[in-house]
Amino acid sequence: MLQIESLSCFRQDRYLFKDLNAKVLPGQALQIVGENGAGKTTLFKILAGLFEEYDGRVIIADAVGSLYLGHRYGVNDQLTPVENLKFLLSLNEIQLAPGLLTAALARFQLSAEFDQPCAALSEGQKKRVALARLMLTSARIWLLDEAFSALDAPGRAVLSEVCQAHLASGGILIFSSHQGIPEFAAAAQLRLEVGS
Helix, strand or coil, rough: CCEEEEEEEECCEEEEEEEEEEEEECCCEEECCCCCCCCCCHHHHCCCCCCCCCCEEEEEECCCCEEEECCCCCCCCCCCCCHHHHHHHHHHCCCCCCCHHHHHHHCCCCCHHHHHHHHHCCCCHHHHHHHHHHHCCCCCCCEEEEECCCHHHHHHHHHHHHHHHHHCCCCEEEEEEECCHHHHHHHCEEECCCCC
16 A cells, blocks of 8 residues: 655745645556646655655555656666666666566567667667566556656557556556556546646
8 A cells, every 4th residue: 555645845936746645555556647847756756765855644555665667767778678677686686587587578579679789779669678677576566657658559558558467466556647548547546636
């Protein structure tokens, strides 16, 4: 469970958001909506524990772990997709069989790009390298800030399927998107608007 209680954030002489409240249970998705500059990314950083200048409380039950994917992909252009995943896993002292890494990349339609430097990939392909981390994490809370952007229709469909499977297994999903995602709309049982 993730619960937000009376969450407020005051920055640059204004409230980005004030008195937000939400409760997200296992198997539920929460969509964060708001205009550009409304405070969505700041809210994600608060939920991920990366920003501490706020009032109110964020309660995460049972040390379930979270994975935050923001606007910056965290992909090193000099490394291949496989090397990027190995490096990111090593930061968390996670060791997985190489077959799992390539399977995660294949799930995001990157089979032909395993050994190419990421500098040779398109923005959408780099985004999919970052999203492949979703297949390798045990975190039960996924925080996806504009994860559907820079993806073509097949890429959005794969991400939608992966998110649906995460929810079906009892995971929690918190996401934002400026794009219409009709194939995923049913998963967003809850909406929280910021900046209004």
